[in-house]
Amino acid sequence: MAPLEPQIKVLVAQQFLTTAHGEIGCAECHGGDPGLENKTEAHAGMDPTPAITNPGKACGECHEEIVASASKSLHATLSTFPTVLMSRADPSKWPQIDEARSKHCAACHTNSCGACHVSRPKASAKGFVKGHIFQKHSDSVNQCTACHGSRVGSEFYGMRGLGDVHARKGNMDCISCHDAEEMHADGSGLSGRYHLDEKIRCEECHKDLEYGSVRDHTIHIGKVQCQVCHSQTYVNCYSCHTGRDEAGLYYFQNKREVEGMKIGLNYDRNAPGANYDFMLVRHIPVDLELFDFYVKGALANFSRVPNWKRTSPHNIQRKTWQNANCNNCHGSADLFLQEKDLLEYEKKANRPVVVPGSRIPAKVEKTAAFSVDTSRVNNAMVVTPEKVHELLPERSLQIIDARSAQEYGKGHIEGAISFSPLEMNLRHDQDDDQPLQLLPFANIEETLGEAGIKSDSRIVVYDKDGRLAGFLLWILQYAGADNVSYLKGGIEGWHEAGYHTSNKETKPTAGSFNGKEREEFVADNGFAIENLDNPKVVIVDVRIITQAKGIIKHGAAERAGHIPGSVNLPLSALYMDNGELKKPDELLWMLKNYGITPDKTIVTTCNTGQLAGAAFPILRYLGFEKVKVHDGSWINWELGE
Numbered sequence: 001m002a003p004l005e006p007q008i009k010v011l012v013a014q015q016f017l018t019t020a021h022g023e024i025g026c027a028e029c030h031g032g033d034p035g036l037e038n039k040t041e042a043h044a045g046m047d048p049t050p051a052i053t054n055p056g057k058a059c060g061e062c063h064e065e066i067v068a069s070a071s072k073s074l075h076a077t078l079s080t081f082p083t084v085l086m087s088r089a090d091p092s093k094w095p096q097i098d099e100a101r102s103k104h105c106a107a108c109h110t111n112s113c114g115a116c117h118v119s120r121p122k123a124s125a126k127g128f129v130k131g132h133i134f135q136k137h138s139d140s141v142n143q144c145t146a147c148h149g150s151r152v153g154s155e156f157y158g159m160r161g162l163g164d165v166h167a168r169k170g171n172m173d174c175i176s177c178h179d180a181e182e183m184h185a186d187g188s189g190l191s192g193r194y195h196l197d198e199k200i201r202c203e204e205c206h207k208d209l210e211y212g213s214v215r216d217h218t219i220h221i222g223k224v225q226c227q228v229c230h231s232q233t234y235v236n237c238y239s240c241h242t243g244r245d246e247a248g249l250y251y252f253q254n255k256r257e258v259e260g261m262k263i264g265l266n267y268d269r270n271a272p273g274a275n276y277d278f279m280l281v282r283h284i285p286v287d288l289e290l291f292d293f294y295v296k297g298a299l300a301n302f303s304r305v306p307n308w309k310r311t312s313p314h315n316i317q318r319k320t321w322q323n324a325n326c327n328n329c330h331g332s333a334d335l336f337l338q339e340k341d342l343l344e345y346e347k348k349a350n351r352p353v354v355v356p357g358s359r360i361p362a363k364v365e366k367t368a369a370f371s372v373d374t375s376r377v378n379n380a381m382v383v384t385p386e387k388v389h390e391l392l393p394e395r396s397l398q399i400i401d402a403r404s405a406q407e408y409g410k411g412h413i414e415g416a417i418s419f420s421p422l423e424m425n426l427r428h429d430q431d432d433d434q435p436l437q438l439l440p441f442a443n444i445e446e447t448l449g450e451a452g453i454k455s456d457s458r459i460v461v462y463d464k465d466g467r468l469a470g471f472l473l474w475i476l477q478y479a480g481a482d483n484v485s486y487l488k489g490g491i492e493g494w495h496e497a498g499y500h501t502s503n504k505e506t507k508p509t510a511g512s513f514n515g516k517e518r519e520e521f522v523a524d525n526g527f528a529i530e531n532l533d534n535p536k537v538v539i540v541d542v543r544i545i546t547q548a549k550g551i552i553k554h555g556a557a558e559r560a561g562h563i564p565g566s567v568n569l570p571l572s573a574l575y576m577d578n579g580e581l582k583k584p585d586e587l588l589w590m591l592k593n594y595g596i597t598p599d600k601t602i603v604t605t606c607n608t609g610q611l612a613g614a615a616f617p618i619l620r621y622l623g624f625e626k627v628k629v630h631d632g633s634w635i636n637w638e639l640g641e
Helices: 006-010 014-018 026-030 064-070 080-088 091-104 113-117 140-147 149-156 215-220 226-230 385-391 405-410 441-450 467-478 490-496 525-530 584-593 610-621 633-640
Strands: 234-244 250-260 262-265 278-283 308-310 397-401 458-462 484-487 537-541 601-605 627-630
Touching (some): 091 234, 113 140, 140 149, 149 234, 262 308, 385 458, 385 490, 458 490, 467 610, 525 627, 525 633, 601 610, 601 633
Parallel strands (some): 537 601, 601 627
């Protein structure tokens, strides 16, 4: 999360002085002596965070009952974390484990009243959210997802997947579901976080589902967790390690993340509302060596608790791939957690969660009509690591690493050249009259040629997550290169396939690109304006939900907002985590639900054109022939209004 501007972090709003808290006086909560003129003397004894050091006095004198309960809440204590950790631990080594837990886990997993009602949490670039004005409802962007960002925030606002329908369509925020009753509830003595009686459940809003008009609800209620049918894929974290660096700073390192979805057996029916057989499970970032920096063999009883655990992804959609057709679940064994999905040391721990073959629902013979036309898919535009490895001997093959030069230097596919589109001279400067629009074709062609790239080569582009590789693929196709492909899974996919990388720089031989400008792949403001009401043209905004809705703005933009009538489809719906891709039929089905179909002209837009460009090759791969990228996107739209 980007830090707040320095002046915003510290300046108290004039309006604060007229609020109930402002009338109390600063010294009542913070201490110090406001009657002294000397700054140093006036601040002597001042406590900048009284809600952390003494919540009973700072907040409890007025909000006694809330503070008494909230101080024992899961939000404040994360009490179930040490409970579960202790069950895995060697009891004789608990002091060292608890030290590690407090330094690495509790440091950002616990909060104070102020972190939810006044400022950003300490662990997330702290600072006032609204000039010290106390807010009854927390700010979802600057407070809730400032901490809960890597999973919850990314899922909810479309930094991973489509985002959540509650945010996109319902304009709901975190507090809409997780109200004060839940957040302030006493969480003492719970064996797990799902055991909190006050915890929100889907059925509290979506009532009487078993008697409603949706046939599948009647069939599945009491058998599967709601999220099994209504969630998207989510991230699974592996092998988190903790330690201190040479400067003494505490850190944790998650070595692997995989986006996916797994259905497991319900191993915890004692949790309120958990009266179902199947649930979604997520691999949590714990392994045998988690605390090795502090003490070896800390988790000697690792197998007592599953590390594929119940999860509630915050990426709900009414229509999902799972409920699009019965047989997208039934008979799809890979969707269910099986022993083959487990590492050797995890097998005993996860026996209660693994779904045996006999429990996997069989395919349904009679199901609703369902078809997706994949006949237009250009399979050559996406290649696997195995295919690239096979092509390596071909002299016409050019592999381009679109990551930064620094990342390239740490290791790259042997023979790949370094060409990051953001580091090369391809677009106008941000301060130009045409900010971040493409330079004239002749300039782009010259830059590509100087990098040794040829339009008639067999070109494969990769990066880490698809954003840069996709952007470069758009530019290459705009410049006339037709035989181009995206490396599925990027550099991590290459590693996962077992292939080595090289640190040896490949120095290209400069030449002529010999391309041909494809003007039809670019749209300017004029084209967008002319087609705002054209039903045969869809403007697709690939930004995250908060930017598309105007909740926050890009750093280069003058203001927040979106092009009227545009359809918000976050780029992460097209690229999975680490650059993986979902199957073409699933992607085409999803796009169809948003009214994005191959018979229409698609204009992709974002903040600066980069993400819009990255969406271009995926749409072309899926068989969309009429695709344009809004050059310069939102920051140029502002100039043209």
